[in-house]
Amino acid sequence: MQVSAKQFFTALITMICTLGVLFGAQRLYQKTIVQSPLVATLGSIGGVRSAQMKNGTVTVKVKPGADLMSVYRAVYEAADARLGHPPTAIVFASHANSRLNAVSESASFMVAQGEATGQYIAMESNIQKLAASHGATARVELGTHHLYLTFRQGSSVLYQVVPVTIGGTSHAS
Structure with missing residues (x-):
């Protein structure tokens, strides 16, 4: 057909x-x-x-x-x-300023080090000191799979949720 x-x-x-x-x-x-x-x-x-x-x-x-x-x-x-x-x-949604963005960038190295070594208490203290040195405050919360970071400075705020592996185990595989 x-x-x-x-x-x-x-x-x-x-x-x-x-x-x-x-x-x-x-x-x-x-x-x-x-x-x-x-x-x-x-x-x-x-x-x-x-x-x-x-x-x-x-x-x-x-x-x-x-x-x-x-x-x-x-x-x-x-x-x-x-x-x-x-x-x-x-x-x-965050309302960050340049100072909070700089704090966040610097804190990412502390988060990586804290995750690699498993020293989360020291990491929290270091992040809070870093934020204070920039005239901001930091709230650090650790869940089972994520690290929750809130940076504040006046009316500006920056939220970050970072996936972490508790215990400093490798991300390989």
Whole structure:
């Protein structure tokens, strides 16, 4: 059986329209059934000012004085429960100035050293001294898989969540 050019183009246009409708329906489903309720749930978490989700990444604005570790865990658990899998990433919106960025860059070396040696108490003390030397404050919290850093200076704030391996074991393998 031979297919005419008219039949081929009709089938092609029908296939493209069908894929467009299916893709649009999937996007609508994601927006109304998954993302909107998730964003509402995240917004009701204590310490969260607002939240957004785009392409699997959750962006959170934190209320002043909120406990970063508690907020991170609550956001992670809520997103995991609603999506059926962990979010691709959780990003905390910061309002940092150049001084806090410099403190953060210097602290990254202390974090790497603390992780490599397992001396987290010394690392915390060193990070707080570093922040104080730049006229800022630092809050360091250690969870089972992450290190939570909050640097503050006046109205500026910088949040960091750093994955760590507790005990100074190698990242190799």
